[in-house]
Amino acid sequence: MADKPSFFISTPIYYVNAAPHLGTAYCTVMTDVMARYKRSMGYDVKFVTGLDEHGEKVQLAAHEHDMTPQQWCDSLAPDFHKAWEELNIAYDDFIRTTEPRQIQAVTHLWERMKESGYIYKGSYDGWYCVHEETFYTETQVAHSDEENHTEGQHLCPECHRPLDRVEEESWFFKLSAFQDKLLALYDERPDFVMPDFRMREVRSFVEGGLKDVSVSRTSFDWGIPVPFDEGHVTYVWFDALLNYATSVGFGNPDMADEFARRWPAQYHVVGKDIIRFHCVIWPAMLMAIGEAVPEHVFAHGFLMVRNEETGQGEKMSKSRGNAIAPSDVIQMLGVDGFRYYFMTDCTPGEDGAISYSRMAQVYNADLANSWGNLVSRSLSMCAKYFDDKTPQLDSWEEATNPLRDIAEKIVGSYCQAMDRMAYTDAREAVMELIHAANRYIEETEPWSLAKDEANTDKLASVMCDLLESIRISAHLLCPFMPETSAEVLRRLSLEDEATTEDLLASCVWGGLAQGVSVTKGDALFPRLVLE
Numbered sequence: 001m002a003d004k005p006s007f008f009i010s011t012p013i014y015y016v017n018a019a020p021h022l023g024t025a026y027c028t029v030m031t032d033v034m035a036r037y038k039r040s041m042g043y044d045v046k047f048v049t050g051l052d053e054h055g056e057k058v059q060l061a062a063h064e065h066d067m068t069p070q071q072w073c074d075s076l077a078p079d080f081h082k083a084w085e086e087l088n089i090a091y092d093d094f095i096r097t098t099e100p101r102q103i104q105a106v107t108h109l110w111e112r113m114k115e116s117g118y119i120y121k122g123s124y125d126g127w128y129c130v131h132e133e134t135f136y137t138e139t140q141v142a143h144s145d146e147e148n149h150t151e152g153q154h155l156c157p158e159c160h161r162p163l164d165r166v167e168e169e170s171w172f173f174k175l176s177a178f179q180d181k182l183l184a185l186y187d188e189r190p191d192f193v194m195p196d197f198r199m200r201e202v203r204s205f206v207e208g209g210l211k212d213v214s215v216s217r218t219s220f221d222w223g224i225p226v227p228f229d230e231g232h233v234t235y236v237w238f239d240a241l242l243n244y245a246t247s248v249g250f251g252n253p254d255m256a257d258e259f260a261r262r263w264p265a266q267y268h269v270v271g272k273d274i275i276r277f278h279c280v281i282w283p284a285m286l287m288a289i290g291e292a293v294p295e296h297v298f299a300h301g302f303l304m305v306r307n308e309e310t311g312q313g314e315k316m317s318k319s320r321g322n323a324i325a326p327s328d329v330i331q332m333l334g335v336d337g338f339r340y341y342f343m344t345d346c347t348p349g350e351d352g353a354i355s356y357s358r359m360a361q362v363y364n365a366d367l368a369n370s371w372g373n374l375v376s377r378s379l380s381m382c383a384k385y386f387d388d389k390t391p392q393l394d395s396w397e398e399a400t401n402p403l404r405d406i407a408e409k410i411v412g413s414y415c416q417a418m419d420r421m422a423y424t425d426a427r428e429a430v431m432e433l434i435h436a437a438n439r440y441i442e443e444t445e446p447w448s449l450a451k452d453e454a455n456t457d458k459l460a461s462v463m464c465d466l467l468e469s470i471r472i473s474a475h476l477l478c479p480f481m482p483e484t485s486a487e488v489l490r491r492l493s494l495e496d497e498a499t500t501e502d503l504l505a506s507c508v509w510g511g512l513a514q515g516v517s518v519t520k521g522d523a524l525f526p527r528l529v530l531e
């Protein structure tokens with residue numbers, strides 16, 4: 001373990017105000033795909049996800065259900081575990097901010113902040129949105145009122161819910177002292193925020209000037225106590241952001257080695273709604289206490305539901321009646337189909353317009369007709385012509401393998417795409433091989449070759465070309481569709497390969513096991529019939 005390079009990646013920790021939904025599932029699958037890919041590239045991956053359990057929003061949800069906040073969190077946490085299990089999310093750690101390790105870490109953070117001189121006591125008088133758990137300045141609120149034509153009642157610039165007026169004693173974090181340091185960070189590491197256009201957004205926000213942020217609350221008590229000031233609890237974001245560091249041992253003397261080895265994180269994957277917290281406040285907090293900042297924050301777009309009449313993407317909401325439940329999609333596409341659709345049809349980084357008809361289209365085109373069909377045709381022909389075995393070739397190297405060039409070319413472009421979470425590009429690379437292999441079947445007509453024994457060698461090499469293309473495609477698709485890729489490799493008697501830690505070696509042309517049993521099996525992706 002220790003000699004493998006560490007790769008630490010996280011999802012946001014989700015609020016426990018509702019059950020997991022398509023948006024949180026989207027982000028979690030996106031992170032899981034990267035984690036699986038990196039494991040296959042030989043990294044010692046730590047993938048952490050979890051729950052953000054403090055704050056007013058959670059407290060309110062608990063009260064609405066006549067429970068204490070802790071009871072409420074405990075009652076919902078299993079739903080998240082279950083949802084991630086169902087989606088085959090292979091996380092290594094699940095952190096809940098009410099756990100003792102987080103309380104220990106946040107307490108330590110306060111002490112370090114106090115030593116640093118970057119916090120001071122004052123009082124906050126301004127606007128707060130409980131849904132967003134965010135403070136807003138008078139200017140932000142005025143702008144929003146103008147845009148939304150509201151009078152009297154001030155609405156949240158983000159979610160348009162009514163704002164609360166808050167007046168309370170509070171500790172402040174001197175974010176304003178970090179403007180130059182943050183701009184220097186963005187200059188030095190332009191890929192700190194990905195994709196590029198998000199980096200530009202963050203930069204211009206910081207260039208506009210930074211205000212100190214209130215980081216403790218006194219008007220309610222569902223939070224981690226400030227160790228040196230009774231009556232103050234930690235502002236939920238000051239607590240939540242630290243979870244990443246906590247999960248690798250921040251503030252725990254017994255985990256000092258682990259922290260040194262794992263920190264900083266390579267990737268925080270977050271939605272575009274929370275980039276200011278992750279790309280401005282979080283690095284400033286780390287700078288304040290002298291810890292390294294993460295390598296990348298990848299901000300993904302939002303899933304919007306495509307209105308079939310207007311063709312426009314609309315925000316998903318229960319009141320609009322357009323919310324799509326993850327379980328409905330899983331029922332329609334299967335788990336691997338779900339993962340494949342969301343990861344390859346919506347460009348990570350941009351908003352994605354989703355619809356049931358598009359799901360069916362992508363599933364049928366890519367999975368049923370292209371990938372599934374290639375596997376089922378090739379394996380059935382192989383089973384039929386070679387007695388349920390993979391062919392044996394005397395000279396695999398000399399065998400005609402026009403698919404080899406494509407396979408060799410796409411592995412490089414696939415890896416480049418995966419490394420920057422450009423999953424739609426990675427899909428294109430793999431599909432190039434799959435489409436070429438399907439065309440190859442039409443061109444070589446194995447069924448005609450099979451009619452004449454004189455063609456047995458030729459038929460064997462054609463089959464090996466196809467099976468080898470399938471083997472390599474299964475590897476490359478594995479982060480997206482782990483179950484079906486493992487099944488394909490099993491059908492080729494290569495089950496051990498599914499957990500490869502050396503993807504590049506596994507994708508070298510010629511790795512097919514010869515003369516071993518091949519299983520035809522059922523259709524991997526039965527075609528969807530649309531009503």
Ligand code: ME8
Pocket residue numbers: 011012013014015016022023024026027052240241242243270271272273274301302303304316
């Ligand atoms: O913000 N499309 O938690 P949260 C895509 N607890 N992704 C979506 C989405 C949509 N329609 N809706 C939500 C919080 N998401 C804080 C995070 S981290 C230290 C604390 C995803 O439960 C997206 O990734 O509101 C977004 O950033 C996240 O859910 C917000 O989850």
